Amino acid sequence: MTGEKEKQRRIEKIDGRTVLFLTVCACIVTFLSMGFVGHGIFTFWIFLILCWFGLYKQAAGCFGVYLLAIVGLILETKYQISFPSPLLLSMVYKLLLPAMPAYLLAKIPSGKLTASLRKIPIPARIMLVLIVMLRFAPTVLHEFGEVKEAMKIRGFLKSVGNVLRHPMDTMEYAIVPMVFRSLKIADELAASAIVRGIESPCKKESYYVSRIAALDWFLMAVSAGAAVCCCVL
Amino acid sequence: MGKTTEKQSFGIRDIMTIAAMMVICFIITMIIGSVTLPFPVVYLYGSAGIDGFIGAIFYLVAANRVNKHGLLFAWAAIYGLIQGVMGYMFLIPYFLVVALIAELTMIGKDTYRNPVRNRIGWTINCIGNFVGCAVPLWWAWDSYQEMAVNSGFDADTLSMQFSMATSPALMILGAVITAVLAILGTLFGQRLLRKHFQKAGIVG
Numbered sequence: 001m002t003g004e005k006e007k008q009r010r011i012e013k014i015d016g017r018t019v020l021f022l023t024v025c026a027c028i029v030t031f032l033s034m035g036f037v038g039h040g041i042f043t044f045w046i047f048l049i050l051c052w053f054g055l056y057k058q059a060a061g062c063f064g065v066y067l068l069a070i071v072g073l074i075l076e077t078k079y080q081i082s083f084p085s086p087l088l089l090s091m092v093y094k095l096l097l098p099a100m101p102a103y104l105l106a107k108i109p110s111g112k113l114t115a116s117l118r119k120i121p122i123p124a125r126i127m128l129v130l131i132v133m134l135r136f137a138p139t140v141l142h143e144f145g146e147v148k149e150a151m152k153i154r155g156f157l158k159s160v161g162n163v164l165r166h167p168m169d170t171m172e173y174a175i176v177p178m179v180f181r182s183l184k185i186a187d188e189l190a191a192s193a194i195v196r197g198i199e200s201p202c203k204k205e206s207y208y209v210s211r212i213a214a215l216d217w218f219l220m221a222v223s224a225g226a227a228v229c230c231c232v233l
Numbered sequence: 234m235g236k237t238t239e240k241q242s243f244g245i246r247d248i249m250t251i252a253a254m255m256v257i258c259f260i261i262t263m264i265i266g267s268v269t270l271p272f273p274v275v276y277l278y279g280s281a282g283i284d285g286f287i288g289a290i291f292y293l294v295a296a297n298r299v300n301k302h303g304l305l306f307a308w309a310a311i312y313g314l315i316q317g318v319m320g321y322m323f324l325i326p327y328f329l330v331v332a333l334i335a336e337l338t339m340i341g342k343d344t345y346r347n348p349v350r351n352r353i354g355w356t357i358n359c360i361g362n363f364v365g366c367a368v369p370l371w372w373a374w375d376s377y378q379e380m381a382v383n384s385g386f387d388a389d390t391l392s393m394q395f396s397m398a399t400s401p402a403l404m405i406l407g408a409v410i411t412a413v414l415a416i417l418g419t420l421f422g423q424r425l426l427r428k429h430f431q432k433a434g435i436v437g
Binding site: 027031085125126128129130132133136137140141144168171172175176178179180182183185186187189190193194198199 | 242243244245246248249250251252253254255256257259260272287290291294298307310311314315317323421425429430433435
């Protein structure tokens with residue numbers, strides 16, 4: 001319980017812009033670094049950051065899959081194995097690096113994230129869509145599970161053959177309730193946001209303090225330096 | 234009286250609707266991407282079309298509900314931004330251009346509730362996504378090829394895969410496949426709109 005509180009406290013201390021900067025650095029490294037060493041070092045740095053924020057399981061999971069993908073890729077190319085596709089493994093290890101700081105971004109409370117991102121020159125509406133999407137993704141996944149359960153109970157998913165014989169019907173049975181439920185949640189979220197004054201034209205203040213502190217400067221400076229070094233390696 | 238396509242900016246309800254539909258669409262895109270990625274031919278030529286087929290339903294729900302200009306631009310631009318955050322920053326300007334072209338096809342009154350105009354706009358957006366999907370493959374190809382050649386990977390297999398990823402004729406074939414699937418998707422989506430969503434009164 002104390003660990004959870006400490007984790008939340010640390011996550012709340014970091015500014016959204018810093019995590020966005022980390023994500024951009026990860027993108028640059030994944031795009032520009034040609035070797036495994038530089039890429040691996042930067043991934044390890046992000047792994048350490050996630051661990052510092054208490055996201056041990058997620059960090060270990062991502063880093064484990066990353067190592068597996070790299071080892072798999074090396075073995076496949078060495079012994080000319082083509083399944084699973086080396087291209088798939090190549091994409092997995094390249095995409096995992098930006099996905100790790102993006103996960104940290106998703107863990108920042110939406111109020112704090114909104115307050116931080118308001119200071120970046122992105123159109124407010126686009127920023128709002130991005131933030132809502134970030135928050136909405138777990139809800140949608142949960143709703144998918146609920147719809148799947150309901151379909152199982154009603155016998156729509158009783159066999160693979162049944163699904164393959166009627167793919168359009170199966171899709172319709174899955175998508176229609178999904179859309180209805182999502183629109184209902186979207187309407188509730190909209191009502192809640194309007195009640196809290198999101199459409200008010202005046203300058204918004206936040207419950208969260210949004211400023212770049214010493215920790216943010218440290219993370220940004222080290223990440224920028226590490227990104228440059230890892231691209232050169 | 235049915236509302237016409239309005240010039241005013243998006244309200245919060247519109248933003249929430251777009252975000253909700255985009256999230257579902259994006260999750261489906263990710264699932265399709267990871268399922269088709271082990272099969273480069275399907276991934277390159279089919280994934281954008283399959284995304285377009287399924288995503289059309291969500292796009293049509295958003296379009297008919299919001300019915301405001303800028304929706305398709307926002308849809309494609311946000312897709313590009315997400316691709317950028319996921320590591321393909323060079324795709325952001327590309328997707329902004331795709332978004333602009335797709336939005337230009339929607340000029341006019343009440344176009345977001347017009348099935349034909351939605352079909353055209355959505356198909357252009359999907360073709361843009363198809364070409365956009367090929368770019369990262371070319372990018373990942375270089376590092377893969379370099380390592381494969383150094384490790385003595387079969388040269389014939391490599392050249393076959395390379396021609397597949399670079400042939401203009403095959404790219405056109407892929408664009409045609411994508412367009413057909415996107416059009417079929419909008420037809421299916423329109424049917425679902427009439428059958429369920431318009432009856433329930435949640436879209437116009």
